[in-house]
Amino acid sequence: MSTVLIIFMMVAIGAVIGGVTNSLAIKMLFRPYHARYIGKFKLPFTPGLIPKRKDELAKQLGKMVVEHLITEEGLRKKLVNQDFQTQVEIWLEKEVNKLLVSDNTLRSVAAQFDFILDEVEIKRVLQEKAKGYYDNWMKDNATKLVGEIIDENVQRRLVSYFPMVAEVLQQRGVNYLGSEGATSKMEELVDSYFTEKGFFGNMFASVMGGRTIIDKIQPILTNYVDSQDMKQELEKLLQQEWEFLLEKPIKEVEVIIGKDTVETLIGYTIDQYAPVDNIIDQPFKVWFGSINHLIEQIVTGASTQLMQAANKRIGKLISGLGLEQIVENEVQAFPLERVEQLVLNISRREFKLITYLGALLGGLIGLIQGIIVVLVG
Numbered sequence: 165m166s167t168v169l170i171i172f173m174m175v176a177i178g179a180v181i182g183g184v185t186n187s188l189a190i191k192m193l194f195r196p197y198h199a200r201y202i203g204k205f206k207l208p209f210t211p212g213l214i215p216k217r218k219d220e221l222a223k224q225l226g227k228m229v230v231e232h233l234i235t236e237e238g239l240r241k242k243l244v245n246q247d248f249q250t251q252v253e254i255w256l257e258k259e260v261n262k263l264l265v266s267d268n269t270l271r272s273v274a275a276q277f278d279f280i281l282d283e284v285e286i287k288r289v290l291q292e293k294a295k296g297y298y299d300n301w302m303k304d305n306a307t308k309l310v311g312e313i314i315d316e317n318v319q320r321r322l323v324s325y326f327p328m329v330a331e332v333l334q335q336r337g338v339n340y341l342g343s344e345g346a347t348s349k350m351e352e353l354v355d356s357y358f359t360e361k362g363f364f365g366n367m368f369a370s371v372m373g374g375r376t377i378i379d380k381i382q383p384i385l386t387n388y389v390d391s392q393d394m395k396q397e398l399e400k401l402l403q404q405e406w407e408f409l410l411e412k413p414i415k416e417v418e419v420i421i422g423k424d425t426v427e428t429l430i431g432y433t434i435d436q437y438a439p440v441d442n443i444i445d446q447p448f449k450v451w452f453g454s455i456n457h458l459i460e461q462i463v464t465g466a467s468t469q470l471m472q473a474a475n476k477r478i479g480k481l482i483s484g485l486g487l488e489q490i491v492e493n494e495v496q497a498f499p500l501e502r503v504e505q506l507v508l509n510i511s512r513r514e515f516k517l518i519t520y521l522g523a524l525l526g527g528l529i530g531l532i533q534g535i536i537v538v539l540v541g
Contacts, residue, residue, distance in 0.1 A: 167538050174534030175527045182526020187519045194504040215500050222495035226488035234487055236479050243475045253467040263448050270444040283440045290438060291431045298430060302418065310417060311410035323406065330398035337389045341382065350378045 193213050200210040214221065242248055271281050305313060314322075340346050388394055409417070418426065474481070508515070 170538060171531060171534035174530040174537065176530070178530020178533065179523040179527035182529070183519050183523030185526070186522030190515050190518065194500065194507075197500045214503065218500070219496065222492040225495050226490075226492035229491045230482070230488045234482070236482055239478050239482070240475055243471050243478070249467065249471055252471065256467050266448045269447055274444075281444050283444070286440050286444075287435055287438055290434050290440075294430050294434060295427050298426065302414065306413065306415040306418075308414055309410065310412055310414060313414060314410075319410070323403070326399050326402045326406070327395075330395050330402060333398055334389060334395050337394075338386055341386045341389060347378060347382065350382065 191212075192209060194215065195212050196210050197215050198211050200207040274281050311319070
């Protein structure tokens with residue numbers, strides 16, 4: 165066999181061995197995906213390196229993400245970056261501006277998330293919350309006096325209304341005394357009084373007549389109720405009752421009124437006056453139409469406050485999210501076929517170069533071996 169042929173064969177064999185060996189090594193990074201057995205004997209190098217170390221790889225990737233990629237310090241730098249803050253502010257303004265001119269309502273937005281807003285249920289929840297707030301407030305303030313609870317400015321304002329209240333009560337009294345209902349009631353009372361007095365009472369009543377007596381005393385009562393003296397007495401009575409109320413503990417006032425009455429009043433007030441329908445069916449543009457400028461200023465300040473709040477709590481946020489565990493779980497759940505395809509798509513050219521390099525090195529080794537064989541032979 166000629167010297168050139170020997171050297172050529174040695175080079176070819178070395179190149180094939182080097183290329184095939186490197187190609188096989190690359191394949192063994194991923195293949196086989198699972199262990200292979202002959203009987204009970206597990207074949208060595210199965211499964212491949214990455215499948216075998218998948219759990220460890222997942223843990224290491226989780227640590228790498230938290231410790232080197234998405235770090236607290238890195239996120240803090242991003243949050244204080246002026247360009248990032250400007251982008252957040254622009255985004256917030258854009259989203260708010262969409263809201264300000266939107267025909268959407270709370271009901272329609274909720275429906276997009278398959279959530280039905282029920283007015284009756286909302287009012288029921290508000291009633292429960294209000295009653296719960298009242299119970300908690302009573303626990304904290306039951307032993308306090310009414311005068312300690314009501315602010316002094318509020319007390320003075322309420323007292324200033326007493327003359328008006330007295331005037332209203334006085335006018336109501338006058339109107340009632342002059343009504344046919346009051347006349348009939350007084351006549352009934354007079355007749356009942358004389359009837360209870362026996363024979364002489366009946367005789368007096370038959371002579372005088374209940375209506376006659378009422379015609380005499382009704383104008384007197386009406387004039388007195390309409391007098392300035394009566395108004396002053398009403399004001400005095402209101403002031404006395406008010407001062408008496410201020411000295412009572414809250415729990416005693418609740419006993420006088422009745423807890424059931426208070427809760428019924430709370431429920432009735434919310435049921436009749438809480439504008440739930442208007443709130444959930446009113447378009448956002450109607451809500452905010454008159455305060456657009458104010459909302460834009462709020463958004464500008466809110467973006468800054470948002471960044472500052474996030475910057476202070478970023479450590480707890482990362483810890484609470486559990487990024488390390490999330491990455492670990494995702495990597496463990498990722499199909500090995502996809503991992504292989506992903507790596508090959510990224511590094512296919514480099515792997516080919518490694519295969520060619522193995523063939524080149526194998527060929528060089530074969531060349532050296534061939535030269536040695538020729539020289540020795």
